[in-house]
Amino acid sequence: MQTNSESSSIPLVQRISAVLWPAFLCAGAATGVFFTFFDPIVLLECEGEPPMSRMGAYTLGFFMFWLLCVASSVGTSYFLSPQPRGPSHPAQTP
Amino acid sequence: MRPLVDDVTHTPVRSTSGASRDEQVAQSLYAQRERVYPREVHGLFATMRVLAVVVLLGLFYGVPWLHWDGQQLLLFDLPARQFHIFGLTLFPQDFIFLSAILIISALTLFFFTALAGRLWCGYACPQTVWTEVFLWIERKIEGDRRNQMKLDKSAWTGRKVAVKATKHGIWILFSLWTGFTFVGYFTPVLDLGARVMTLELGPWETFWILFYGFATYGNAGWMREQVCIYMCPYARFQSAMFDKNTLAISYDPGRGEPRGARKRSTDHKVAGLGDCIDCTMCVQVCPTGIDIRDGLQYQCIACAACIDACDRVMGQMGYDKGLIRYTTENALSGERPRILRPRVIAYAVVLLALVAAVGVGIASRTPLALDVIRDRNALYRETHEGLVENVYTLKLINMDDEDHRYEITVSGIDGMELGLDADLVPVAAHEILSISARVRTDPYSLTRASSTIVFTLQAVDDGRLRVEEEARFLGPVSPAR
Numbered sequence: 001m002q003t004n005s006e007s008s009s010i011p012l013v014q015r016i017s018a019v020l021w022p023a024f025l026c027a028g029a030a031t032g033v034f035f036t037f038f039d040p041i042v043l044l045e046c047e048g049e050p051p052m053s054r055m056g057a058y059t060l061g062f063f064m065f066w067l068l069c070v071a072s073s074v075g076t077s078y079f080l081s082p083q084p085r086g087p088s089h090p091a092q093t094p
Numbered sequence: 095m096r097p098l099v100d101d102v103t104h105t106p107v108r109s110t111s112g113a114s115r116d117e118q119v120a121q122s123l124y125a126q127r128e129r130v131y132p133r134e135v136h137g138l139f140a141t142m143r144v145l146a147v148v149v150l151l152g153l154f155y156g157v158p159w160l161h162w163d164g165q166q167l168l169l170f171d172l173p174a175r176q177f178h179i180f181g182l183t184l185f186p187q188d189f190i191f192l193s194a195i196l197i198i199s200a201l202t203l204f205f206f207t208a209l210a211g212r213l214w215c216g217y218a219c220p221q222t223v224w225t226e227v228f229l230w231i232e233r234k235i236e237g238d239r240r241n242q243m244k245l246d247k248s249a250w251t252g253r254k255v256a257v258k259a260t261k262h263g264i265w266i267l268f269s270l271w272t273g274f275t276f277v278g279y280f281t282p283v284l285d286l287g288a289r290v291m292t293l294e295l296g297p298w299e300t301f302w303i304l305f306y307g308f309a310t311y312g313n314a315g316w317m318r319e320q321v322c323i324y325m326c327p328y329a330r331f332q333s334a335m336f337d338k339n340t341l342a343i344s345y346d347p348g349r350g351e352p353r354g355a356r357k358r359s360t361d362h363k364v365a366g367l368g369d370c371i372d373c374t375m376c377v378q379v380c381p382t383g384i385d386i387r388d389g390l391q392y393q394c395i396a397c398a399a400c401i402d403a404c405d406r407v408m409g410q411m412g413y414d415k416g417l418i419r420y421t422t423e424n425a426l427s428g429e430r431p432r433i434l435r436p437r438v439i440a441y442a443v444v445l446l447a448l449v450a451a452v453g454v455g456i457a458s459r460t461p462l463a464l465d466v467i468r469d470r471n472a473l474y475r476e477t478h479e480g481l482v483e484n485v486y487t488l489k490l491i492n493m494d495d496e497d498h499r500y501e502i503t504v505s506g507i508d509g510m511e512l513g514l515d516a517d518l519v520p521v522a523a524h525e526i527l528s529i530s531a532r533v534r535t536d537p538y539s540l541t542r543a544s545s546t547i548v549f550t551l552q553a554v555d556d557g558r559l560r561v562e563e564e565a566r567f568l569g570p571v572s573p574a575r
Binding site: 011013014017018021022025036037039053054055056058059 | 172324
């Protein structure tokens, strides 16, 4: 029999994987689609940014997408944690 | 000896949906991870897996080095924004084909899963393939399963440090080579190799070699079965493609139960025992540390190591092989198995249709593209002759394997003139050329503020190479009449 507090204690490795990994996949897809349509060289020229090699721009782009997706996954993981139950609401068994 | 897995239950569970099964899965999921030491296994399926490893890794490490006519045969040249796939050169404009190829790959996976279960996981998944190599290195250095467990339990001595350092050193070297090969798919490998030798690697290439190398080392050396259990989306949803006729690795509880130890001379039927001698060999060889006798589990990667192990034991006991075997739920319950089912046919039809569509699409694709970008600085300008002029940047993308010369024309407004620096524009094979184009017209021929015009690009040496691209021509809102 498991209570809610027990079921939230999933292994750390699973929690970290659940945040980093889907974010990694989404960032990969987003990077692919984004840079298919926008050539970083042209983009940087338009914005008047200092020039950078395409590989560098792809890499930075990927990590920015990853960071964004990680932020979203962390939010999901945080809000999925069960609310602590007060004494007036006895823990229900699943 | 320490327990091999979290819980080896001795109760046969035939159904995967019972409440007790759910509880058990939940408990094993939330339990502290115990390191799995898979025992080495020999047999038909182990040989097949080794073959798959040799072929797939041979392809992975070898293909980037294949060249034809000075061109790397498979190169996703990200710095140049061109993908070379065995003679076919794709550009960002061909995005649709790449997406279609990815969809075809996914559908192929679904098709084979419906037909024969998790073939992918057991034989072809990079996680399985690289883990297999890492396990092999580990066995060569640390010894078999028992020696590995003994070494891990023992105190840190000079010998233990030396053994562990050797193992990790070889793992790291192998991972770095893997990272280098991976980057060699995205940037020309000969050039990359030369720059590794002369220590002139760029910062981003260095970063990605280390990143991919680290991912290989971490996933195949440390994470192993946890990647399948916690990270693999396919492991979670593959059951959606399963039905009662899907080939899966199953223990035959009707034949095996009640399980129990016995002497070889015992007539187990008289003693009231099934064929399973409860030697736990199937558990010891399992790379994900599960007990196949508990029924179909999502942690099972269908590597068939348990089949090999059990068949060997059955042979030693003089029993029939196949207590654990590739079978279907229907076959186990005595019903007639069916290979051709609506699900399999549906996947096959969609798959064939997509392959045909991509084939036709690639065969009939015009290896030429034209991008028209309006000058952003001015809407339009009036020349001193009183004409309205719009300026465009034309990007000519020659996706063909040969050089061509192109003629550019424009149409859409009566009497418009096209001003170019040259009448014919040469563009080399696989090159992108940007040129400036000025389009002028008499304001009296404009009927509205924004008109549609069409640029036509035509190769003078090949009539089939022709593309059209629309653009906007802006002029005064109320032309003076």
